[in-house]
Amino acid sequence: MSEAMKKYIDEAESALLHTYNRYQIVLDKGEGVHLYDIDGKEYLDFVSGIAVFALGYNYPGYNDALKAQIDKLLHTSNYYYNVPAIEAAKKIKEVSGMDRVFFTNSGAEAVEGAIKAARKYAYLKDGKTDHEIIAMNHSFHGRTFGALSVTGNPHYREAFQPMIGNIKFADLNDFDSVLACVNDKTCAIIMETVQGEGGIYPATEEFLTKVRTLCDEKDILLILDEIQCGMGRTGYMYAWQKYGVKPDIMTTAKALGCGVPVGAFLLNEKVGANSLVAGDHGTTYGGNPFACAAINKVLDLFKQDNIIENVNKVAPYLEKRLDELKDKYDFIVDRRGAGFMQGLVFNRPVADVINKALEKGLILINAGAEIIRFVPPLIITKEDVDDMITILDSCLGDL
């Protein structure tokens, strides 16, 4: 490491609040599926800022669209209409099949809005204020209080009690555990269609279908968090589109802006017409023209360049190559996931593997202590997969 890089890291550790154990590199720029640190060292990126840079770096047309909007208008208040937000809302409706859009600045804020909409819907039905929400163990929905309250990792919640009230936890893919939590107060069931941070666990079609039927019978709202698994990552624009179910409320963020901080929660007409009204919810920056210009360009490029088609073309190859590693090393016990959201499950911690890969120019990330998570840009080729496997294989061989 250069003296300059070391100096920056020291400065970072004396100025930034230490809420992350950061990898010891200072990133400088990106191009395609590669990142470069300030010493000029190149890295193959299989993290994409944690499922954010779906288009990789400097994707043709994307930066220019942002620059054009910067020169036009960065921000208005939500008290006024702006064209990029109107266009973005129309496009999100089209790709999601949902009916109403509220733009946020982040994923956690989208989850907050989803929870508020669900509680308001239930409140308008019976006037009560003691409604319950069922969430899943091992889930991750964000760090703000509402989102944290439905995050199924007691360690994240413990020091910050009390959470928002009336949350119960069930197990993903265990319908009976959900049934055991349901009562007349239940207003919503929230889950990730594919759990990300908690260890890459896809919801099964059987489970989702049963939960959907239960929700229909009892007028409970199904909230699907698509913040990580959405935006084409599983080979569908939204992961739930693979199944014959549709959420009442869904959240999207991360790759929605491909680097510009933006999210949204989406409602079907039933919830849209019977929940949040003027004065109930708001945001200063959410849905501003700059953020929405990013969404518009991202969704246009997804369509124009068949981004999701590439996922469906290359993902089976990624799975095959990861399965080969699983067969080769007995400390790798499983491979699971969907599309470009894959987890390689070890029977030992993976931190040293990830650090070794970083030294060799490959950026990977974990999902829990014993799982390596693969969430690359959606534009990777089979050659990129081969390059990744070569480096990872050499790190594993060193163990």
Ligand SMILES: *Cc1c(COP(=O)(O)O)cnc(C)c1O
């Ligand atoms: C990242 C993530 C969030 C939180 O999004 P932020 O933008 O970090 O607030 C919520 N849900 C899921 C599934 C996520 O992966």
